[in-house]
Amino acid sequence: xxxVTQLGSHVSVxxxxxxxxxxxxSSSVPPYLFWYVQYPNQGLQLLLKYTSAATLVKGINGxxxxxxxxxxxxxxxxxxxxxxxxxxxxxxxxxxxxxxYFGTGTSLTVIP
Amino acid sequence: DADVTQTPRNxxxxxxxxxxLECSQTKGHDRMxxxxxxxxxxxxxxxxxxxxxxxxxGEISDGYSVSRQAQAKFSLSLESAIPNQTALYFCATSGTxxxxxxxxxxxxxxxxxx
Numbered sequence: 001x002x003x004v005t006q007l008g009s010h011v012s013v014x015x016x017x018x019x020x021x022x023x024x025x026s027s028s029v030p031p032y033l034f035w036y037v038q039y040p041n042q043g044l045q046l047l048l049k050y051t052s053a054a055t056l057v058k059g060i061n062g063x064x065x066x067x068x069x070x071x072x073x074x075x076x077x078x079x080x081x082x083x084x085x086x087x088x089x090x091x092x093x094x095x096x097x098x099x100x101y102f103g104t105g106t107s108l109t110v111i112p
Numbered sequence: 113d114a115d116v117t118q119t120p121r122n123x124x125x126x127x128x129x130x131x132x133l134e135c136s137q138t139k140g141h142d143r144m145x146x147x148x149x150x151x152x153x154x155x156x157x158x159x160x161x162x163x164x165x166x167x168x169x170g171e172i173s174d175g176y177s178v179s180r181q182a183q184a185k186f187s188l189s190l191e192s193a194i195p196n197q198t199a200l201y202f203c204a205t206s207g208t209x210x211x212x213x214x215x216x217x218x219x220x221x222x223x224x225x226x
Contacts, residue, residue: 009152034214043116043202043217044155090154097206097213098162099170100145104154 002027004091006103014111019063019078021106023091026072033074034092034100035065044090050074061085086110115139116218118203124224131190133221135203143206144186145215146170146178148199155202161186162208193225 007022025031032051036044048059055067061084065076074091091103116137125131135144142163147155147170157170159178167178175197179187190197200222204215 006154036217041219043219044204044215045217046214049214099157099160100215102147102155104152 002031002093002095002101004093004101004103006089006091006106008106009104010107010109012109012111013081015083016080019076019081019085019108021076021089021091021108023065023074023076023103024072025074025091025093027093027095029095032094032097033065033067034094035059035063035074035076036090036092036102038088038090038105040087047076047089081108081110083110083112116203116205116216118201118218118221120221121219122222124226125193126226127192127194129193131193131223133188133201133203133223135186135188135218137184137203137205137216137218139205139207139216140183141205141207141216142183143208143213144180145204145206146176146186146188147202147204148172148197149202149220150199158188158201190223190225193223195225198223198225 003026005024034049035047038044048057050067058064063078089106092100094100119134145160146158161180177189203218206215207213
């Protein structure tokens with residue numbers, strides 16, 4: 001069985017501060033992991049994905065995530081928050097690529 | 113033009129009415145999905161289809177049905193809508209060239225059942 005847990009449904013950071021959004025997964029096989037972003041009134045867009053090629057994955061808009069097998073984690077980070085980063089972020093896991101399991105989401109607020 | 117489109121974008125209906133949400137894609141993907149999004153619950157899978165002749169139930173299929181009319185079209189129906197089906201509904205597609213294909217999402221349909 002697969003599942004994703006996102007710690008913190010709401011995260012607030014100051015503009016220019018580090019962004020850290022947490023994701024822990026459960027999977028019986030080596031997982032494929034994804035981070036998606038959802039801006040208001042829009043669908044989800046892929047930020048980055050882990051496919052076992054490298055544990056540190058770089059995505060769009062300056063985001064990156066590190067796969068840590070020992071911690072079953074795939075946390076999303078960005079060194080310096082921008083106002084445009086305010087959105088909802090979803091972590092997702094898949095084992096075979098047939099079904100995707102999403103976390104409950106983390107709403108990021110950026111304070112000017 | 114958007115790769116994945118959904119119609120309508122917004123719909124208000126009454127309890128007991130039949131509703132159809134439509135999804136079309138121009139990405140040429142075989143795989144299509146329907147999700148619903150509720151605050152605090154994330155996205156939950158309703159149905160998915162890997163080709164025109166393949167339909168599978170997801171986590172929360174009760175009260176819903178689907179039709180895959182063509183590779184590019186996947187419709188979701190609520191036979192008799194109820195208020196707890198009020199939610200944001202997303203269609204998504206993915207390719208089959210590898211195990212780690214990401215999904216591409218439509219803009220969503222906001223459904224309100226009164």
